[in-house]
Amino acid sequence: MSKLNRLQIRDNLYILVFNTMDRSYDADDVQSYIENNERVVDWWNYFPGTYLIEFSDGPKTFMSELYGQIPDASCFCSRINTGEFTGRINGDAWLWLLDLPEERKAQLREQMIEDTRRLKDRSS
Helix, strand or coil: CCCHHHCCECCCEEEEEECCCCCCCCHHHHHHHHHHCCCEEEEEEEECCEEEEEECCCCHHHHHHHHHHCCCCCEEEEECCCCCCCCCCCHHHHHHHECCCHHHHHHHHHHHHHHHHHHHHHHC
16 A cells, blocks of 8 residues: 555545537636636646546535536536545645645655655666
8 A cells, every 4th residue: 555545635525527629618718617716725637627626615506607607518526535546646736635734745745756766766
């Protein structure tokens, strides 16, 4: 088990996925809606059309208003099970996900850098 799996990620976290290939609406409009919505506490966009979003009050009102502004938006939103997670994303993405004080995030960032150096040294 990796050290990251023993940590807790943000609570009240949702994944929003929308079709960036659908030309009936502009993906930039979805991005702007997320950036400017008062119900969005924080968000992370790592892959095109995929957002991790922390809401202040859940996604129902957010989604209803999104469809009101962008009626043709083809998207899906679901809560993330924060007790079980795995994957390969960059260190900054992991640090955003983790529910840690800034000081602990800085320590973990240094640990990630050192772990990466050791792995590169072993493979050389």
